[in-house]
Amino acid sequence: MSSALLSYGEAQALVATHAVRLTPLGTERVALAEANGRVLAQVLRADRDQPPFSRSTRDGYACRAAEANTHHSLALAGSTRAGELPSAALPISSVWEIMTGAPVPEGADAVIMVEHVGASGGRVRLLPPRTIAPGENIVARGAQARIGDELLVPGATIGFAQIALAASCGCPLLEVFLKPRVAILNTGDEIVPVEAEPGPAEIRNSNGPMLAALVRDAGGEPWVLPTAPDNTQALEAALREACEADLVLISGGVSAGKFDLVEPVMASLGARFHFTGVRIQPGKPLVFAEIPSTNPHQNEDRAKHCLGLPGNPVSSAVTFLLFGAPLVRALAGRTHRGPRFALARLAEDVKGKAGLMRFLPAHCNFAATPGEFPIVWCVEWQGSGDLVAMAHSNCFLVLPEDAERISVGETVRILLA
Ligand code: AMP
Ligand code: MG
Secondary structure (H helix, E strand, O other), X not given: OOOOOXXXXXXXXXXXXXXXXXXXXXXXXXEHHHOOOOEEOOOEEOOOOXXXXXXXXXXXXXXXXXXXXXXXXXXXXXXXXXXXXOOOOOOOOXXXXXXXXXXXXXXXXEEEEHHHEEEEOOEEEEOOOOOOOOOOOEEOOOOOEOOOOEEEXXXXXXXXXXXXXXXXXXXXXXXXXXXOXXXXXXXXXXXXXXXXXXXXXXXXXXXXXXXXXXXXXXXXXEEEOOOEOOOHHHHHHHHHHHOXXXXXXXXXXXXXXXXXXHXXXXXXXXXXXXXXXXXXXXXXXXXXXXXXXXXXXXXXXHOEEEEEEOOOHHHHHXXXXXXXXXXXHHHHOOOOOOOEEEEEEEOOOEEOEOOEEEEEEEEEOOOOOOXXXXXXXXXXXXXXXXXXXXXXXXXXXXXXXXXXXXXXXXXXXXXXX
C-alpha cells in the first residue's frame, strides 16, 4: 500500500487510464421516449436525405432570383402547402406560392418572404430596394445529411436533440448500453437513515442520496447498501457484498482516525491500491483501488474498481465529480468522460493553500456577455461538512496547487457538476 500523495493531475491521469479499459456490460433496446440520458450503443443512419426534398423555410413565393431582382411583376403560377408536392415545375417569369416546410417546385432557386412582395391581380413582385440571392430561404435536399450517412455513433449521450434526430430517421426504438450498477456503501457509527430521528451525536445519511443522484447523472444505476458501522467484520461483509456491483463507492472511513477502517478492510480483501491520497482539498484521503473478484468464475479483468471517498459531504461530492464520474461514464459507454471545467472571472480575492489544489463551493452567474467571462464568487462555508454552502453553490472554484492568493478579476477554472 503506497502512502505517497499524488497531485490532482497524476491521480486524474491514473483514473483515466483505468477508465479506458472499462466497457459497458451489454446493451438493451429502449423506446425513444425512454432514451433520454441513455448512451447510444448503435450507429444511427439517415434512412432518407435530410431534408428529403428541397424545402422552403418561409411562407412566401418560390421564384428564380434573377427574375425577382428585376422587380417586374411575375405571374402567380401555382400554390403548394406543406405535405404536398408541387403540381408542376415553375414556369418562366412566374412565382409559386409556397408555405414553410413545403417542397420547392423544380426550377425555383429562392423563396421570397410573403412580407417582401406586392401582390395584386394574380401577379407578384419583389418590392424594391430589396433583392434576393439564389438559395435564400431554401434548404436543398440532402444539405443536412444524405441517405445512409452515419449521424450518431455509439457512445453519444442521448438528449433531446438526439431523440429528435432518431425520430426523424424512423427509429421508435434505440439500442443503448446497459447502465452500470454502482454500489454506494456509506460507513460510520454516527450515520442514521434519512427517516430516522438522529440521537444527539448522530448525523443523517446525506451522502447516500447525494451519491445516488450523482451516479444517475453520470449514467449509472445506484445501489445504496445499508450503512456499515465502523467495525472491521461488518465492514468487510458489506464491502464483499458491494463488490457484486460493477463499481464500488464507499463514503467515510478513509481518513487517519482510529475508526477509519476502510483501507485495512480493502487490504484484507486483497485490494491493489492505485493511490491512497491526492493533494486536493477537500478530498485529500481519497483511495482508489481494485478488489479482486472472489467469484472463481470471474477473472482478474473483472476486479472491481473501488473509490473510498472521504465522508464529509463536500469532499464526497468533489471527489466523485473528479474521479468517480469518469469511471461511471466509462462503464456506461459514454465517449465523454472527464470532469467538466469552464473559465470564469473571480469576483473577490481568494486564498490558496500550500501544497493542495482547492475546490471551493462557488456561485457562477454564467452570464453570456460578449467578450467577458462569467463571474464567479465563493459561497461562504464552514469547511467540507457544510451542506448548506454546497446547496447554495452551482460550481466549485478551482485554485491551483500552491497558489497563495488569486486576486479579484483573474481568470480561474471552475468545476461544473
Ligand atoms: P469520515 O470520512 O468517516 O471521517 O467522515 C468525515 C465526516 O463526514 C464526519 O463528520 C462524518 O460524520 C461525516 N459523514 C460521513 N459519512 C456521512 C454520510 N453518509 N452522510 C453525511 N455525513 C457523513
Ligand atoms: Mg467515519
